[in-house]
Amino acid sequence: MAEDVFKALADPTRRRILDELAERNGQTLFEICARLATKHGLGLSRQAISQHLAVLESAGLVRSRRQGRYKFHDLDTAPLEHIVTRWLSTDTPESTP
Amino acid sequence: MAEDVFKALADPTRRRILDELAERNGQTLFEICARLATKHGLGLSRQAISQHLAVLESAGLVRSRRQGRYKFHDLDTAPLEHIVTRWLSTDTPESTP
DNA sequence: ACCATAGGCAAGTGGAGACTTGCCTGACAA
DNA sequence: TTGTCAGGCAAGTCTCCACTTGCCTATGGT
Numbered sequence: 001m002a003e004d005v006f007k008a009l010a011d012p013t014r015r016r017i018l019d020e021l022a023e024r025n026g027q028t029l030f031e032i033c034a035r036l037a038t039k040h041g042l043g044l045s046r047q048a049i050s051q052h053l054a055v056l057e058s059a060g061l062v063r064s065r066r067q068g069r070y071k072f073h074d075l076d077t078a079p080l081e082h083i084v085t086r087w088l089s090t091d092t093p094e095s096t097p
Numbered sequence: 098m099a100e101d102v103f104k105a106l107a108d109p110t111r112r113r114i115l116d117e118l119a120e121r122n123g124q125t126l127f128e129i130c131a132r133l134a135t136k137h138g139l140g141l142s143r144q145a146i147s148q149h150l151a152v153l154e155s156a157g158l159v160r161s162r163r164q165g166r167y168k169f170h171d172l173d174t175a176p177l178e179h180i181v182t183r184w185l186s187t188d189t190p191e192s193t194p
Numbered sequence: 195a196c197c198a199t200a201g202g203c204a205a206g207t208g209g210a211g212a213c214t215t216g217c218c219t220g221a222c223a224a
Numbered sequence: 225t226t227g228t229c230a231g232g233c234a235a236g237t238c239t240c241c242a243c244t245t246g247c248c249t250a251t252g253g254t
C-alpha cells in the first residue's frame with residue numbers, strides 16, 4: 001500500500017536506515033544500531049530501531065530473513081518507483097521558464 | 098529541502114490536495130475546499146486546508162500567486178523528482194541469490 | 195547443563211502535528 | 225460607506241507516534 005510507504009518515509013531515522021541498507025544489504029538489527037550510532041551519532045535504543053524496521057517492513061521497503069538466531073534485513077526499492085509518478089505523470093508542460 | 102518534502106507528503110490530505118492541483122492547476126483555497134468536500138467527502142474546515150497549503154508551499158511543492166483578493170495555487174513537481182533516486186540510484190548489484 | 199547473545203513483547207511517557215474555533219484584515223460591489 | 229467575500233492570525237484541543245524501560249523467548253557456544 002502506497003499509504004504506508006509515505007508514512008514510512010516520513011521519519012528521518014527510517015530514511016537513515018534505508019541509507020544504511022542501501023550501502024550494505026543484509027544487516028542485522030545490532031549492526032544497524034551500531035552503524036547509526038557511529039556514523040550518524042544517533043543514540044537510539046535497540047527497540048527504537050526494531051520498531052522502525054517493523055514499519056519499514058510492513059511498508060514493503062525492507063525484507064527480513066531469519067537464519068538461526070540472526071535476522072538479516074534487505075532493502076527493497078520496488079515500492080519507491082511508482083510512488084512519485086502519481087504526480088509526475090501528470091507531466092510538467094513547460095511551466096518552468 | 099528534501100526533509101520538508103517527505104514531511105509534506107506524509108499526510109493523506111496533503112497528497113489529495115496535490116492530486117487536485119495536478120488535475121486543475123491554479124485553484125483558490127475555497128475551490129480546493131469545495132472539491133475535497135464533494136469529490137472525496139472530506140469535511141475539513143477552511144483553516145485546515147490553508148495550513149496544509151502552507152506546509153506544501155514551504156516544501157516547495159506548491160507555488161502561490163496573489164491576485165486581488167484571490168490567491169491561486171500552482172503545483173510544482175520539481176522537488177519530487179530527486180527524492181526517491183537517493184535509494185534507487187544506489188542500485189541492487191546482484192545481491193539477491 | 196549453563197550462560198551469553200540476538201531478538202521480541204508489551205505498557206508507559208512525551209512531544210509533534212492535524213484540526214477546530216474565534217476574531218481580524220484586505221479587496222470588490224452595491 | 226457599508227456589506228460581503230477571500231484569506232490570515234492566532235490561540236486551544238486532541239490524537240498519533242517516536243522512544244524508553246523492563247521482562248521474556250530462543251539460538252549457539254563451551
